[in-house]
Amino acid sequence: MRDLVSEMARHITVHGVQIARNGTALLDVPHLNLAGPGPTLILGPNGSGKSLLLRCLHGLIAPDKGHVEQDGVPLNSNHKARQAMVFQRPVLLRRSVAANLEFVLKRQGLSRAARKMRIAELLIQGGLEGKARQSARSLSGGEAQRLAILRALALDPDTLFLDEPTSALDPSATQVIERMILRASAEGVRIVMVTHDIGQARRLASDVVMMQGGHVVEHGDARQVMDDPLSEASRRYLAGGLVT
Amino acid sequence: MQGFASEFNTAIALILNGDPELWAIVLLSLKVSVFAVLISALIGMPVGAALAVSRFPGRRILIVLMNALMGFPPVVVGLLVYLMLSRSGPLGVLELLYTPTAMIIAQVVLVTPIVAALTRQVVEMLAEEYSEQLRSLGVSRLASVPVLLWDARLALVTALLAGFGRAIAEVGAVIIVGGNINHVTRVMTTTIALETSKGNLALALALGAILIGIAVAVNAMVSTLSLRAEREGLRHA
Numbered sequence: 001m002r003d004l005v006s007e008m009a010r011h012i013t014v015h016g017v018q019i020a021r022n023g024t025a026l027l028d029v030p031h032l033n034l035a036g037p038g039p040t041l042i043l044g045p046n047g048s049g050k051s052l053l054l055r056c057l058h059g060l061i062a063p064d065k066g067h068v069e070q071d072g073v074p075l076n077s078n079h080k081a082r083q084a085m086v087f088q089r090p091v092l093l094r095r096s097v098a099a100n101l102e103f104v105l106k107r108q109g110l111s112r113a114a115r116k117m118r119i120a121e122l123l124i125q126g127g128l129e130g131k132a133r134q135s136a137r138s139l140s141g142g143e144a145q146r147l148a149i150l151r152a153l154a155l156d157p158d159t160l161f162l163d164e165p166t167s168a169l170d171p172s173a174t175q176v177i178e179r180m181i182l183r184a185s186a187e188g189v190r191i192v193m194v195t196h197d198i199g200q201a202r203r204l205a206s207d208v209v210m211m212q213g214g215h216v217v218e219h220g221d222a223r224q225v226m227d228d229p230l231s232e233a234s235r236r237y238l239a240g241g242l243v244t
Numbered sequence: 245m246q247g248f249a250s251e252f253n254t255a256i257a258l259i260l261n262g263d264p265e266l267w268a269i270v271l272l273s274l275k276v277s278v279f280a281v282l283i284s285a286l287i288g289m290p291v292g293a294a295l296a297v298s299r300f301p302g303r304r305i306l307i308v309l310m311n312a313l314m315g316f317p318p319v320v321v322g323l324l325v326y327l328m329l330s331r332s333g334p335l336g337v338l339e340l341l342y343t344p345t346a347m348i349i350a351q352v353v354l355v356t357p358i359v360a361a362l363t364r365q366v367v368e369m370l371a372e373e374y375s376e377q378l379r380s381l382g383v384s385r386l387a388s389v390p391v392l393l394w395d396a397r398l399a400l401v402t403a404l405l406a407g408f409g410r411a412i413a414e415v416g417a418v419i420i421v422g423g424n425i426n427h428v429t430r431v432m433t434t435t436i437a438l439e440t441s442k443g444n445l446a447l448a449l450a451l452g453a454i455l456i457g458i459a460v461a462v463n464a465m466v467s468t469l470s471l472r473a474e475r476e477g478l479r480h481a
Contacts (some may be wrong), residue, residue, distance in 0.1 A: 154380070
């Protein structure tokens with residue numbers, strides 16, 4: 001059932017979105033259509049508007065102008081209820097590992113027995129099965145981010161937004177997170193992820209959105225954008241040059 | 245000097261022998277202050293949390309006012325509560341003046357701003373951290389209040405203990421509204437004031453020692469909980 005719903009809920013479109021603060025344009029995206037299966041990786045230098053765009057797509061920030069649509073309908077609370085987001089720095093409740101998962105499952109109205117079973121499944125999925133009763137705040141960086149992803153997946157989302165989830169992690173922790181993301185994608189969750197790691201974009205992306213100075217400078221198939229970028233800004237960023 | 249030593253020895257004997265008058269005063273003090281802190285928690289915590297998560301015109305003024313009330317002189321609070329409860333006051337019909345209830349009311353007025361202000365600080369800090377995540381999870385601003393209060397529980401217990409410390413050591417307000425009536429409204433602080441003026445230093449010293457013991461215990465608990473809260477990444481701003 002989720003696959004069917006997910007297939008239907010894969011179309012995210014940005015129409016004339018603009019955000020400015022104190023007279024400075026932070027985001028200006030006339031049109032962007034995320035229609036493919038994903039994962040979509042949003043790539044670009046610091047301050048290019050990646051995280052702002054992601055928050056707009058998830059409805060956490062309302063644009064000054066324009067709007068975001070999902071399946072041809074302006075983003076609404078029903079869409080948001082089927083979305084989840086994982087932040088760069090995992091925000092975990094000051095409770096145990098299991099209680100962090102319990103929190104979202106309870107909000108979904110699952111019975112106590114169903115919650116217990118789902119928590120056990122999720123903990124195994126994230127390799128945290130031995131840490132259910134441990135304080136979430138005492139987890140390592142990689143474990144904390146795994147828990148944040150598990151908690152997002154506990155919502156059974158159609159779309160999962162991730163804002164640089166591995167930027168503070170070592171390669172092995174990054175690898176585990178990437179495996180979780182690919183698995184979720186394979187199971188039908190639409191992934192939209194921000195990164196500035198070119199290697200990660202190569203490993204994960206189906207399509208890539210390149211950003212610079214609050215604008216989308218390029219969007220297309222990952223291989224095409226990474227190997228033969230059309231814009232000068234993309235070329236310089238991918239070549240490791242300074243992009244301002 | 246010998247007189248003081250003898251009073252001191254008598255004070256220790258009063259404590260160790262479980263003098264019924266002494267322990268009745270201690271018990272009444274604890275009852276009044278514990279009740280006052282519980283009522284203050286019921287009022288102050290939701291008010292503080294609501295102020296932390298809501299945004300409305302005049303919010304800053306309310307916060308400044310609440311912070312100012314933390315330092316409100318107890319004697320003035322006693323006077324105001326006295327005026328409210330006195331026979332000709334708006335609540336005179338309840339006949340609460342010179343009862344433990346009047347003392348509880350006075351302490352509630354003193355402690356609630358402390359609990360509310362500290363709760364506001366703690367919850368606002370946590371709300372800042374949780375804000376985007378909770379909104380992403382579909383938790384409304386109102387529904388976030390119990391989540392924030394629960395997750396800030398260690399720091400909030402510290403706020404309650406701070407309020408209790410203020411209540412139990414307070415003398416000015418309770419002496420005005422309680423009247424320091426023997427076996428009715430005589431608490432530790434008012435008894436110490438009275439017995440010292442009468443020259444009965446043994447009872448005053450015994451109560452003083454217990455009061456200091458309570459203050460030290462409360463402060464030790466505050467320090468321990470503050471340390472734990474800090475480890476959890478949450479302490480008073």
